[in-house]
Amino acid sequence: MLVDLIQQLFNGLVIGSIYTLVALGLTIIFGILGIAHFAHGSVAMFGGYLTFFFIQQFGIGLFPAMAVAMAVGALLGVVLERVAYHPVRNAPPINAFIIALGLTLIIEKANLLVFGVDQVIIPTGFDRVFNIGGVTLPELRVYILGIAAFLVVAMTILINRTWMGMAVRAVAQNRPAAILMGINVNTVSMFVFGLSSALGVAAGVLVGALFAVAPGVSGGLVVKGFAVLILGGLGSIPGAIIGGLVLGVSEAFASAFVSSAYKDVIAFLLMIGVLLIKPEGLMRRRSNR
C-alpha cells in the first residue's frame, strides 16, 4: 500500500511538473497583462511538433531540438503579443479573451496543416526503468522532473535576480508607477510573452515525450493550466508551482484509487472546493483584484 502511494506520488509529481510549466507561462502573462492567454496550449503543441520535426529532419538530439523549438516559440510569443494582443490592450478584458480564442483556432489549425493530423511521440531514447524498493521510476519520467525543476529554477532566478525580472515584477505590482520609473512596458510585455511561450514549448515537448503531441491535447493542457492558476492564485509564481504539483498528485491519486475516467472531474472539484473555501488561491493572503 505504501509502495502504491509513493508510486502514485511520483507519477503525480511528474505530471504536476508539466502542469507547473504550463501554469507558470499563463501566470506571468496574467500577472503582467491581465490576459487569459488561451492559445498557450496550442503554442505548446506547436513546440512539440516542431521538436519532433527537427529530430526527424535534421537528426539532431532531443536537447538541441528542444532549445531551438523554445527559441522559435519565444519568437512566436512576441509576434502574438505585437500583432494580436497589443492593439486591444486598452479595450475591455473580454476582447483580449476573444482574441485569445481566435489565436487558438489559428494556431491549432495551422498545426494540423503544417504537421498533419497524426499524433507523434517525440523519441527520446530514455528507455531504462529504475526500481527502488518496488517503486518503478522510468528514466524518462525522472528526467522530465529534472528538466522541469531546472526550468522553474532558471525562471525564478531570471525573475528575481536580473534587471529585466525586476522590471517584470514592478509592472506586475504597479503598472503606472513602473511607467513613471521609466520602465518600457512594451518591452516588458514582449519579454513576458517570449519567456512564457518558451516555457509553454518546453511543456509541450515534455508532454510529447511522455504521451504524445496530437490535435486536441492543447485544450486540456491549457485548462489544467488555468485550474492550477485558480488553485495557486492568479498571477502568483509560487502558487503556480505548488498548485501544479498539487493538481498533478491529486489527479494521480484520483485515477489510481477512484476512477481514471473521472480524474479530470476530481481536479475540477478540487478547484471548486478551493474557490469555496479560499477564493484567492492557496498561496495568496488576500485578493487585490
Next chain:
Amino acid sequence: MIRLVLIAAVAFGGIAFPYLLTSNYFIHLAILAIIWMIVAQGANVIQGYTGYVSIAQAGFMGIGAYSSALLNLNAGWPVWICMIVSPLITAAASLIAGYPSLRVKGHYFAIVTLALNMVIFIVLVNWIPVTGGEGGIAGIPAPESIRIADIEISFLSRVNYYYLVLAALGLVMLIIAALLRSRVGLVLQAIRQNETMAEAAGVACWRYKLFSFVFSASLAGFAGSLYAHYMSFLSPAPFSVDHSLNAILAVILGGSGTLAGPLVGAGLTVALPEILRIADSYRLIIYGVGLVIVVIFLPRGLVPWLSDLVRRAVRGRTGKPTEGR
C-alpha cells in the same frame, strides 16, 4: 420608426424564409441557427447585460438535451412536457453550479465555468449506462403532432419544426425584452456597469447574478431540448467547450448587450463555416483571423457599428440629431 420597420422586416423574413429558400439544406441550417440564437440570447443575458462571461452554455445545452431525451425515452413522458421540464432541470443544475462559481469575478469566473463545461462533457462521455457515451442516444422522437381544427401538424416535417423553433425564439426574445425593462433587468445592467456601486446602493448583487446565470442556463437547456428532438440523435460532441466559445463569439460578433446582436452573431457563426467551406482546411484559420480582426477593429460588435452608421446617415440627411439609445 426605422426600428419598428426593421423588426417587422426581420419577423416577416423569418416567417417567409422556408418559401424563399426551399432547399432542405438551408432550412436545416436555419433551424440550427435559430437554436443557437436562443443559446446566444441566454449567453447575452449573463455576458452582455450582467458582465460575467460564462463558458458553460454548451454544457447546459447538453444537460437540457440529454434530460429531455432521457425523460422521453426512459420515462415515457410526452415530448412537449419534456421541453418544459428540461429547462427546469438545467436551471436546477446551474443553481448548484452557480453558487460556488459566482463567488469569484472576472477571469476566475470564466475559467470556473469553463471547467464546469468540461465536467459536464466528461460525464456525458463516461456515464455510459445513462448517456450512451460516445455512441450517443439514437431514435429520439420529434414532438407529438398537434391537431388544430382538422389540420394535423406533424413536426417530422422540417418546415413545421422550423416554425416551432422560430416561435420559441420569439417567445424567448419577448421574455428577455420584458426582463430587461423590469427592475431585475435594470439591476443586472447596474451590476455590469459598476458592481461595487450597486452593492453600495443596497442591492444583494449575488442574488441577481445567480438569477442571471440560472436564467441564461435554462435558456440553453431549452435550446438543447429543441436540438435533441430535431436531430433525433445525441452525442456529447456538440456540447463541448468549443461550442460554448461559439456562443460567446456569437454575442461578441453581433454586439453584446443588444437584443439584435446575438441573432446576427449566432446566424453568422452557423453560416460562416458553411460559406467558408470553399477554402476547406483553411476555413477555421480564416475564421480565427476574421475573429481577431473584428475584435480589434469593431470591438463593440456588428450591430452597434451598423446602427451607428445608419444613425449617422440619417442625421446627415435631415440635419437634426437623433436620440441616442
